[in-house]
Amino acid sequence: MQARPLEGIRVIDYSHFLAGPYLSRCLAALGAEVIKVERPTEGDAGRHHPYFIKGQSGYFLQQNMGKKGLCVNLKDARGQELMRKLVATADVFVENYRPGALTRLGLGYENLSKTNPGLVYCSVSAYGHTGPESHRAGFGLIAEAKSGIMAMVGMPGEAPPLLRIALGDMYTGIHGVAAINAALLGRVKSGLGQHIDLSLYDCLVSMHEYAAQCYTLSGGTVVPRQTGHDLPDSTLYGVFTATDGYLVIAAQVDAAWKRLAPLVGGEAFAADTRFHSAAGRNEHRLDILPVVRAWTEVRTVAECLAALDAVDVPCAKVQDIQDVLNDPQIQARGMLVRQHHPILGDVELLNTPFRFSGCDTTIHEAAPLMGQHNRWIAEELGYESGDIDAMMRDGVLYQEAAVAGRET
Template structure:
């Protein structure tokens, strides 16, 4: 039941980012109620607009990460465009960017310059390596951070090249750290009256994810370096992926009680009574004797048959689902994770939702991502520009909009 305003109602965010980490970050802020103004350069726009999947000239990639935002497409090389951005900064609470460190400072859009215009501004920078350190000058993407972080070296089968993760782990994880940091900085501003610069690195964020490998290495004095293990975890038996007749499933029976129930199911009383497997240490030490018994049980059954039997004895398990399975999963549907929006060009579309659930408000984004320059006139008017000034900027290309924007008023 909606009883409260969304937490960030009244907060204005300038999204001067592109592709993924920054846009995902600001999309989350929009879900929490912030007014997010997406800044794009004329004719090209955000690089994400040129990334598939495409439908009727619109990028699903862009639609997914920029929903709920207003679109301002402005040429900052023109003094009138620069003046507009400075006026906008003066009214903003948050500025998000994900350019290589130093790039925006050269344009007069770094933290020092913008905080001079607005001391309360929370300025969040996302980059591959951060703004300090010997590699801070280097460009990078999520793939680079995934390789550097040590995560990629632990996935896949032993002796084979690590696989691509196929999800933008570095970008998305860094983006959500940005959400947390920005909210903390806004709260801190209540006491201090001043904003601050948040410096987020994709590399740092992925390194911070090591809940196991890092402490194993440091506390063992460098003796333990987690390696590729394929389909299970040698230090957490039984916990892994198993083959069924028609697909794959995962089983998590690493806890003693769950193991005993599983052992009885797959191997009978004699297997369940084998004391070698009654402790975590024992199962790990004898995993090569335990795994074949479980595999033999799953391989002759369908995924559905395995899941039904495992659910009956309360052993955590799940099918390895495709995205088709996920989108149509009753649990995902019930949680509102697939949302429907109306797009001015595409009509009704379905995209994936953010995961935030607040008891007092609805954070579902109803507004589709903006067309390029869709809100130029509205934002310019709010900043005090007159109709003749706006018309001139539109005519001169200082403000740019894609052709479909004009059709909205037709």
């Protein structure tokens, strides 16, 4: 087996909640040594987000696996000095605070790059570090609302639903992974790092594969809106009701439509020339949908899927998370990973989706307890045992009670 691609790269993760932690968790999966830096007593805000078990947050466990944990008081001069020494050894620094917040702590890019010019510094924020709204705080929900995505989801005339997944954070995080790796590759040639400025808002706006050009190429006359359970410009492509649940059918291309039509409507329906082109199906969508709905509504999901699979029409059950985690495909792909946690024992969490032919990117190490690796990191930076003891005693280095006897 080969070494993982980022082995030998050190990442300082001074981020919280989701976009930054997910980003750095992916870097850990790719082989980087990631040091999670938290504030004393409270730690990452993600530690206080459900689901909880024995006082531990599954939310935090999911996004911080494979990292080492440092908890340091940056309001103390000794803590600031330790942090500067740590960053001097780093290749990457990840943060997701409001623009300007870390500059005031002496941890902005301009400051850190003076002593570590090769540092790749990645900032994640709601609006980015430039523009009239750069000073504003925000979360994924805010970016989803502003991006135009939420306005296209749900039933016409109703308030848009919450997406129930952190699309903005996760999509921005994976953009950070790509940008950081590109910057590290660029550093090989230039010897210099750089500042990567990522915005949740920008990333979600960039996700529009259709709506933006509809508007710009139509001279501003076409604005995609909510369409409910199907796409008017891609007939037939949507969600349908069965007797015991829901399924999706994707027969918007001619070949799939030719296989679907006789199944759901018989030969006369299949022979209707109005439906023989994509434009025709879109124009006569309201004649097609009732036929398909009538076919699915008298069958179970399993019956629908079996019939559709038999004629090779793309389809799937609308699965809940129980279905997903028990799906043989997900299990075969290794999308669940079992880890041993010092308090919880064995836990099962989602894996990253990276699959390399020459190495295993599965993270087997659980997320750190708060301050779990304080002593190891301080010793690695050259601190004497007595100095470390003093910083621990004075609260410059903080660890939760459960860490006692577990430092590794």
